[in-house]
Amino acid sequence: MPGEFIVTLGDVSNIPGMFEGHFLKGRSEPRIAMVGRSNVGKSSLINALLQARLAQVSKEPGKTRAIHFYLWKEMGKIVADLPGYGYARAGHDERDRWARFINAYLKEDGNLERAMVLLDARHGPTELDLEAIGFLSLKGIPVTFIMTKFDALKTQSDRARRSKEVNAVLKDMGYGPKDVYWVSATSKDGLKTLTRAISVGKYGDEEND
Ligand SMILES: Nc1nc2c(ncn2[C@@H]2O[C@H](COP(=O)(O)OP(=O)(O)O)[C@@H](O)[C@H]2O)c(=O)[nH]1
Numbered sequence: 001m002p003g004e005f006i007v008t009l010g011d012v013s014n015i016p017g018m019f020e021g022h023f024l025k026g027r028s029e030p031r032i033a034m035v036g037r038s039n040v041g042k043s044s045l046i047n048a049l050l051q052a053r054l055a056q057v058s059k060e061p062g063k064t065r066a067i068h069f070y071l072w073k074e075m076g077k078i079v080a081d082l083p084g085y086g087y088a089r090a091g092h093d094e095r096d097r098w099a100r101f102i103n104a105y106l107k108e109d110g111n112l113e114r115a116m117v118l119l120d121a122r123h124g125p126t127e128l129d130l131e132a133i134g135f136l137s138l139k140g141i142p143v144t145f146i147m148t149k150f151d152a153l154k155t156q157s158d159r160a161r162r163s164k165e166v167n168a169v170l171k172d173m174g175y176g177p178k179d180v181y182w183v184s185a186t187s188k189d190g191l192k193t194l195t196r197a198i199s200v201g202k203y204g205d206e207e208n209d
């Protein structure tokens with residue numbers, strides 16, 4: 001059952017009338033926001049999960065300036081593809097605009113269930129990622145981490161080393177290895193495990209409850 005495009009929020013000025021309490025354009029499905037650096041693989045992951053070519057994948061960073069909402073039918077959820085941050089040519093104005101836009105969205109959406117912060121498996125969190133994570137936790141939004149492009153880590157020792165490094169950084173922010181999902185939109189590695197977690201609404205951080 002492929003997903004479906006719902007609506008695009010191009011700008012703060014589009015927000016009025018879009019949300020009403022728990023509803024987005026009259027739809028009540030809980031929202032999951034995909035957050036991450038430009039080019040980290042947000043759109044590719046959405047397409048892989050929703051089994052449709054909905055989100056535009058681009059080699060050129062910084063293309064998505066809008067928030068696109070997609071219906072993940074099987075899950076009964078709505079996925080929000082948030083604009084990426086941190087591409088090389090973005091200046092301060094652009095960053096401010098990003099923060100204002102995301103802020104306005106987060107304030108209006110009464111049914112945001114969780115943010116998925118996507119990080120490149122090869123690099124781990126950048127300064128801007130850490131800023132974004134801080135921003136989300138300040139807003140009280142539950143965060144789960146998704147390490148993308150896992151296929152690019154070719155050897156077992158690469159994988160072991162990278163996961164050790166990432167876990168160490170995230171530990172400092174109060175997150176454990178169970179909050180981290182390693183996936184590849186290309187090879188489909190890890191997608192089942194992630195989908196299962198989303199479908200039962202139980203993520204690593206709640207497994208021991
Ligand atoms: N090797 C590899 N490349 C990927 C993967 N996911 C995305 N990419 C590539 O990374 C680039 C950016 O992807 P995109 O989904 O547009 O990233 P976004 O800007 O975060 O939405 C594209 O060239 C994709 O083909 C993956 O799982 N593995």
Ligand SMILES: [Mg+2]
Binds near residue numbers: 042043044055058064
């Ligand atoms: Mg994108």
